[in-house]
Amino acid sequence: MEFDFSADQKQLKDQARRFLEAKSSPKAVRAILEGPELYDGALWQGLAEMGFMGTAIPEEYGGLGASYLELCVIAEELGRAVAPVPFASSIFLAAEFLLAAGSEAQKQAYLPKLASGETVGCFALAEGVGAATPKHIQAKVAGGKLSGTKLPVLDGDVADFAIVAAKTGAGNDARSISLFIVDLKGAGVLRETVETIDPTRSQAKISFSGADAELLGVEGEGWSIIERVLDRAAVLTAFEQLGGADRALEMARDYALDRMAFGRPIGSFQAVKHMLADMYVSATLARSNCYYGAWALSTGSSELPEAAATARVSATQAYQHCAKNNIQVHGGMGFTWQFDCHLYYRRSNLLALSLGSLSTWEDKLIERLRAKNAA
Amino acid sequence: MNFDDTPQEAAFRQEVRSWIAANAPKQYEAGLKTSGFGHTALEGVDIIKVSKEWQQKKFDAGWACLHWPKEYGGRGASPIERVIWQQEEGVYAALSSLFIIGHGMCGPTMMAYASEEHKRNYLPPLAAGEHIWCQLFSEPAGGSDLAGLRTKAERDGDGWVVNGQKIWTSGAQHSDYGILITRTDPTVPKHKGLTMFFLDMKSPGIEIRPIKQVNGQSGFNEVYFTDVRIPDSQRLGKVGDGWNVSLTTLMNERLSIGSGMPTGFPELLDFCCSLETDNGAAIDNPAVRSKLATFAVRTSGLKYTAFRSISALSKGEVPGPENSIGKLVAGSAMQEIAMMALDLQAEAGALLSPGQAAASARFQAMLLRSPATRVEGGTDEILRNIIAERVLGLPADIRVDKAVPFNQIPTSGR
Numbered sequence: 001m002e003f004d005f006s007a008d009q010k011q012l013k014d015q016a017r018r019f020l021e022a023k024s025s026p027k028a029v030r031a032i033l034e035g036p037e038l039y040d041g042a043l044w045q046g047l048a049e050m051g052f053m054g055t056a057i058p059e060e061y062g063g064l065g066a067s068y069l070e071l072c073v074i075a076e077e078l079g080r081a082v083a084p085v086p087f088a089s090s091i092f093l094a095a096e097f098l099l100a101a102g103s104e105a106q107k108q109a110y111l112p113k114l115a116s117g118e119t120v121g122c123f124a125l126a127e128g129v130g131a132a133t134p135k136h137i138q139a140k141v142a143g144g145k146l147s148g149t150k151l152p153v154l155d156g157d158v159a160d161f162a163i164v165a166a167k168t169g170a171g172n173d174a175r176s177i178s179l180f181i182v183d184l185k186g187a188g189v190l191r192e193t194v195e196t197i198d199p200t201r202s203q204a205k206i207s208f209s210g211a212d213a214e215l216l217g218v219e220g221e222g223w224s225i226i227e228r229v230l231d232r233a234a235v236l237t238a239f240e241q242l243g244g245a246d247r248a249l250e251m252a253r254d255y256a257l258d259r260m261a262f263g264r265p266i267g268s269f270q271a272v273k274h275m276l277a278d279m280y281v282s283a284t285l286a287r288s289n290c291y292y293g294a295w296a297l298s299t300g301s302s303e304l305p306e307a308a309a310t311a312r313v314s315a316t317q318a319y320q321h322c323a324k325n326n327i328q329v330h331g332g333m334g335f336t337w338q339f340d341c342h343l344y345y346r347r348s349n350l351l352a353l354s355l356g357s358l359s360t361w362e363d364k365l366i367e368r369l370r371a372k373n374a375a
Numbered sequence: 376m377n378f379d380d381t382p383q384e385a386a387f388r389q390e391v392r393s394w395i396a397a398n399a400p401k402q403y404e405a406g407l408k409t410s411g412f413g414h415t416a417l418e419g420v421d422i423i424k425v426s427k428e429w430q431q432k433k434f435d436a437g438w439a440c441l442h443w444p445k446e447y448g449g450r451g452a453s454p455i456e457r458v459i460w461q462q463e464e465g466v467y468a469a470l471s472s473l474f475i476i477g478h479g480m481c482g483p484t485m486m487a488y489a490s491e492e493h494k495r496n497y498l499p500p501l502a503a504g505e506h507i508w509c510q511l512f513s514e515p516a517g518g519s520d521l522a523g524l525r526t527k528a529e530r531d532g533d534g535w536v537v538n539g540q541k542i543w544t545s546g547a548q549h550s551d552y553g554i555l556i557t558r559t560d561p562t563v564p565k566h567k568g569l570t571m572f573f574l575d576m577k578s579p580g581i582e583i584r585p586i587k588q589v590n591g592q593s594g595f596n597e598v599y600f601t602d603v604r605i606p607d608s609q610r611l612g613k614v615g616d617g618w619n620v621s622l623t624t625l626m627n628e629r630l631s632i633g634s635g636m637p638t639g640f641p642e643l644l645d646f647c648c649s650l651e652t653d654n655g656a657a658i659d660n661p662a663v664r665s666k667l668a669t670f671a672v673r674t675s676g677l678k679y680t681a682f683r684s685i686s687a688l689s690k691g692e693v694p695g696p697e698n699s700i701g702k703l704v705a706g707s708a709m710q711e712i713a714m715m716a717l718d719l720q721a722e723a724g725a726l727l728s729p730g731q732a733a734a735s736a737r738f739q740a741m742l743l744r745s746p747a748t749r750v751e752g753g754t755d756e757i758l759r760n761i762i763a764e765r766v767l768g769l770p771a772d773i774r775v776d777k778a779v780p781f782n783q784i785p786t787s788g789r
């Protein structure tokens with residue numbers, strides 16, 4: 001049994017960590033938090049030069065054609081560094097949609113540019129408050145023209161194009177939904193940046209009024225494509241969450257060793273020790289579950305739906321748990337803008353919602369386990 | 376990343392599988408599967424006799440304590456081969472519960488500290504299940520704070536005389552031998568005055584009183600010592616070095632990996648799928664689903680954590696600290712799972728008879744046994760301390776009694 005990353009993959013991970021420590025320092029993340037830029041362009045450029053965006057994109061489409069395991073270790077490091085870039089939108093989502101459902105011409109047109117970082121893609125699904133189910137989606141495409149409003153769209157104000165879920169059929173069921181590629185710089189598209197809990201990852205409201213929409217995949221099969229791609233993205237995002245959880249735990253541990261109260265390090269108080277031990281437990285469970293997801297994703301296993309939901313639920317719980325207790329361990333300092341704890345608190349809560357909320361994934365997990373149990 | 380065996384591992388697994396298929400006591404398979412948590416029992420069968428027979432059969436074929444050296448009754452198997460055996464033994468592993476303490480803790484301690492002659496005499500019958508061993512560590516005044524123990528051993532010629540009391544000794548009533556930690560010098564600080572022995576449980580002066588547990592069984596006992604004599608040759612380690620010897624024992628307790636501790640989740644999932652409510656199957660209820668999902672990821676997290684450790688063993692490496700979460704996670708998961716299952720059964724959740732209660736009263740058995748998992752072999756709180764200190768590097772708790780001679784430590788009892 002080799003239920004672990006290979007030596008080469010671990011080396012890639014070290015390389016990504018060193019690169020991101022230099023280029024996505026807390027100072028760089030804060031520049032996006034506090035400044036007018038929507039994302040860190042220099043970091044994006046650097047990631048492109050490292051070849052990270054093209055990791056799992058096949059060579060014939062301009063990528064490196066490495067395995068998803070390589071992409072998982074990069075995801076973990078991006079999460080650890082709370083990198084303020086549209087990597088997930090462009091690579092975990094847009095590229096995966098194209099790989100899953102794109103025509104040869106669409107793949108040729110978009111994938112090489114996604115792999116080089118020249119083009120940024122995103123996925124537009126949600127339409128306001130509530131889970132984005134087929135019933136909930138109102139955006140419509142008729143005669144190749146899209147109308148409707150998507151809110152919020154992660155990186156919607158940064159991306160060049162979006163994969164948009166819209167109604168093409170009558171009724172409210174999954175078969176009424178199709179996917180479209182929409183140029184966000186074209187006519188009939190109005191974008192505005194919205195305020196969110198995590199400004200280090202920009203989000204937008206996008207209003208479409210008769211924008212040109214190019215069908216992606218078969219009409220009426222949009223929802224099943226979404227489900228498949230979300231499973232893949234869930235594993236990758238879970239690694240991002242895992243990286244963040246581990247870093248939040250480390251920050252809390254370091255502070256607990258350093259900060260003195262009542263004449264001793266606060267890390268010698270059992271209430272603090274046990275809080276940290278519990279953070280370690282949830283991060284360890286999440287890591288093991290993420291490895292399961294990585295195995296399923298990289299081997300094309302039929303267990304992917306179960307593994308993805310397992311990794312996603314576990315990593316979401318761990319990141320939220322570690323990030324909130326990191327603030328607790330820091331006391332008043334943890335609540336200051338000046339300390340970095342809130343970068344992790346914000347990101348953990350943002351990632352808990354993107355791709356569908358925790359309760360949505362809990363629901364998927366149990367549905368899938370039940371189906372397996374019945375089989 | 377894969378779950379595959381290496382060619383050697385696959386060959387070994389095949390060998391194990393064929394031997395088990397040809398030799399396991401299949402007549403008990405179904406009974407073992409539904410046997411209560413924490414209490415292996417088979418209808419109308421003497422479980423001790425059956426356990427001993429299976430153990431002897433394994434021993435004769437070289438499958439008992441297979442990671443022990445051959446000369447002590449094992450087959451010199453590698454750690455990964457041991458794991459493969461455990462995975463393949465499956466449901467029959469329940470027949471080993473009688474020997475867990477002997478094989479998992481007493482044996483390794485003997486291996487590390489007993490004389491060559493004693494090892495050759497005592498270890499093979501321990502491996503064969505001919506002899507049952509127990510671990511006489513905890514006392515009324517020494518549980519988590521094991522070094523607070525008071526049972527004293529005093530020199531007398533070429534032997535020792537023991538007086539005092541042990542408590543919570545699992546299996547003492549069935550045991551032939553035990554390892555015993557005693558205080559040999561009360562005038563030095565508590566960790567320094569301890570000495571370890573092994574002894575014959577049939578020695579004159581030993582009195583064993585079973586203790587009735589929450590779940591009605593009596594797995595553990597009080598053991599009283601009145602002028603019990605032990606030859607000095609049965610001392611394990613140096614006089615005054617008992618604390619370090621006990622660490623060897625406890626380390627082994629925490630080293631066993633298996634394939635993730637059971638939490639009861641598969642049973643709960645099954646139950647929720649089959650239980651009909653006014654609004655369909657229980658599993659259709661969103662509140663039920665959300666709780667189930669949390670149990671599911673804790674359970675799979677344990678399984679894949681074990682797989683990570685096994686992967687390290689497979690490469691001949693020492694597993695990382697990840698395995699230290701096992702009992703801490705499994706104990707409370709099982710307890711919460713039992714409570715949820717009873718809640719779904721509503722008033723009838725209180726029923727305990729397997730004939731009347733849902734799922735053959737499996738969850739009631741879990742409810743009544745799971746508190747012990749959170750205490751035995753290190754409480755949840757002690758395990759959190761261990762993770763905080765040894766894994767995360769946080770400071771040890773402040774101890775007011777560490778440097779004080781044992782007989783000057785204030786106690787409520789003196």
Ligand SMILES: Cc1cc2nc3c(=O)[nH]c(=O)nc-3n(C[C@H](O)[C@H](O)[C@H](O)COP(=O)(O)OP(=O)(O)OC[C@H]3O[C@@H](n4cnc5c(N)ncnc54)[C@H](O)[C@@H]3O)c2cc1C
Nearest residue numbers: 510511512513518519543544545747750751752753754756
């Ligand atoms: C089913 C079962 C089988 C057992 N079998 C054996 C056996 O075969 N041989 C044997 O020697 N022992 C055995 N034990 C004993 C077991 O090891 C002890 O019960 C355990 O170590 C706890 O000790 P205690 O019972 O004295 O509880 P205490 O140590 O009194 O603990 C009481 C409470 O205080 C907490 N506490 C204590 N110290 C600290 C601390 N430093 N920080 C934070 N919290 C603390 C504990 O976590 C617990 O919640 C068994 C116990 C059980 C339940």
